[in-house]
Amino acid sequence: MSSLIDxxxxxxxITWSSLAVGLTATLITTIVRRRYLSAIxxxxxxxxxxxxxxxxxxxxLEGRQNERLVALHKRYGPxxxxxxxxxxxxxxxASTFLLRANLHKGDWYHVTAVPDFRxxxxxxxxxxxxxxxxxxHFAPGYxxxxxxxxxxxxxxxxxxxxxxxxxxxxxxxxMHLDKFITYTTFDNIGSxxxxxxxxxxxxxxxxxxTLRNNVTLSKFAAAAGFxxxxxxxxxxPLTSWMLLLPMGRLYxxxxxxxxxxxxxxxxxxxxxxxxxxxxxxxxTLSVREIEAQANSVVYHMIRHPKAWSTARDEIDAARAxxxxxxxxxxxxxxxxxxxVQACVKESLRLFSPTTMGLPLHLSTDIWGTDAHQWHPxxxxxxxxxxxxxxxxxxxKVVASLIHCYDIRQVDPDSVWNYQANFTAxxxxxxxxxxxxxx
Numbered sequence: 001m002s003s004l005i006d007x008x009x010x011x012x013x014i015t016w017s018s019l020a021v022g023l024t025a026t027l028i029t030t031i032v033r034r035r036y037l038s039a040i041x042x043x044x045x046x047x048x049x050x051x052x053x054x055x056x057x058x059x060x061l062e063g064r065q066n067e068r069l070v071a072l073h074k075r076y077g078p079x080x081x082x083x084x085x086x087x088x089x090x091x092x093x094a095s096t097f098l099l100r101a102n103l104h105k106g107d108w109y110h111v112t113a114v115p116d117f118r119x120x121x122x123x124x125x126x127x128x129x130x131x132x133x134x135x136x137h138f139a140p141g142y143x144x145x146x147x148x149x150x151x152x153x154x155x156x157x158x159x160x161x162x163x164x165x166x167x168x169x170x171x172x173x174x175m176h177l178d179k180f181i182t183y184t185t186f187d188n189i190g191s192x193x194x195x196x197x198x199x200x201x202x203x204x205x206x207x208x209x210t211l212r213n214n215v216t217l218s219k220f221a222a223a224a225g226f227x228x229x230x231x232x233x234x235x236x237p238l239t240s241w242m243l244l245l246p247m248g249r250l251y252x253x254x255x256x257x258x259x260x261x262x263x264x265x266x267x268x269x270x271x272x273x274x275x276x277x278x279x280x281x282x283x284t285l286s287v288r289e290i291e292a293q294a295n296s297v298v299y300h301m302i303r304h305p306k307a308w309s310t311a312r313d314e315i316d317a318a319r320a321x322x323x324x325x326x327x328x329x330x331x332x333x334x335x336x337x338x339x340v341q342a343c344v345k346e347s348l349r350l351f352s353p354t355t356m357g358l359p360l361h362l363s364t365d366i367w368g369t370d371a372h373q374w375h376p377x378x379x380x381x382x383x384x385x386x387x388x389x390x391x392x393x394x395x396k397v398v399a400s401l402i403h404c405y406d407i408r409q410v411d412p413d414s415v416w417n418y419q420a421n422f423t424a425x426x427x428x429x430x431x432x433x434x435x436x437x438x
Contacts, residue, residue, distance in 0.1 A: 038085075040085070043081040056226070061421070063421060065355060073088070078090050090360055104128060108225035108226055109124055109126055110225065112124040117236075122135040157187045157188050157201055159328055160202055161180055161184040164201070165177075165404075175430060176427075177298065177433070178426055181294050181298070183203075183206075186210075186211065198210075210253045215425055218423050301343055303374075312402055315329075315399060315403050318336065323336060327400060328396065334399045337399060340399050341395065342380055345379045346375065349361045351424060353424050403436075406436060
């Protein structure tokens with residue numbers, strides 16, 4: 001017995017026991033501090049959310065965080081704790097006290113430096129002064145006068161979209177309109193930024209797998225920003241070059257377009273030339289938001305036939321007055337359609353393309369008891385110039401589709417599927433299209 005006792009590695013056991021006790025004590029201390037001693041301990045929310053960020057990451061990866069946040073605010077009120085150091089706010093004064101304040105953004109925004117930390121932009125810059133200075137170079141290029149200057153290029157891409165719709169209408173086959181809107185959106189960005197579309201809508205397909213990994217990219221971007229140390233190790237120039245991460249393919253497509261454009265100094269007055277001039281002389285709406293919003297407007301309107309017919313009547317009245325005379329409705333004419341504009345705003349409110357931390361859009365305290373219902377007329381009493389300026393291209397696409405086609409879902413009772421991670425990616429709502437006879 002004595003020899004057996006002597007053979008036990010007491011020193012190793014004591015070391016491991018001490019380590020276990022230390023880790024347990026650290027864990028308990030962390031739990032108590034986060035749950036009961038934090039500055040936001042008095043704010044209600046799910047139990048696990050107060051202990052670990054992993055709870056929030058889980059609902060992000062689940063793909064329904066927009067619905068989750070709305071439900072949490074309905075249960076707990078205007079302030080909900082969704083992580084040890086984060087509170088979701090759904091209060092009518094939030095925009096005044098939070099969004100307009102000169103506050104530093106959270107470190108999470110560093111994840112938007114795509115494809116790695118070398119590529120800073122206004123969204124990834126957390127210091128408000130640096131962000132403002134950086135935005136000054138970019139913001140003027142998004143002015144309506146600039147967008148209208150590129151309208152002929154945008155029109156060609158939309159015409160190509162309409163040609164595809166014509167083909168499906170003639171064949172009477174179901175069409176995944178959301179995909180073709182995505183192709184058109186990215187090609188519009190190519191035309192505006194680099195004087196040449198990427199070629200998606202002309203081909204009618206994803207080229208080089210650029211768009212195929214959008215769901216993966218959305219999940220990665222939404223969750224990775226909460227883990228900056230491993231993010232900075234994982235996302236670096238080497239992994240960007242080797243296309244090992246989800247943003248790699250998108251970066252490859254845009255960087256190739258950039259190199260091609262830079263080799264052609266005689267190209268048109270595109271967004272890149274504007275930025276280059278601004279750089280020599282001295283946010284904004286993302287491509288994903290444009291695509292998601294265009295899909296959202298069309299989807300919600302075809303599910304509400306009265307809205308579609310009301311918008312159609314508005315366009316017909318405009319045609320009788322000499323406006324909206326072409327298949328592709330001009331930006332100027334689209335801006336003069338108040339009901340179409342109201343539908344754009346209402347779809348943005350009901351289903352925001354950016355889903356992180358925006359439960360305000362469905363607050364009954366702000367919008368009334370019908371906050372969860374489609375009601376474009378709520379926007380008819382006011383005029384939100386800034387919002388309308390940001391959705392010029394969306395208005396053109398929507399007005400052109402309403403003008404030229406009758407569109408209905410293959411299964412009217414089926415709702416779309418979507419992944420709400422960093423942005424909302426919708427899919428699976430095939431439609432039948434029919435050319436409208438004038």
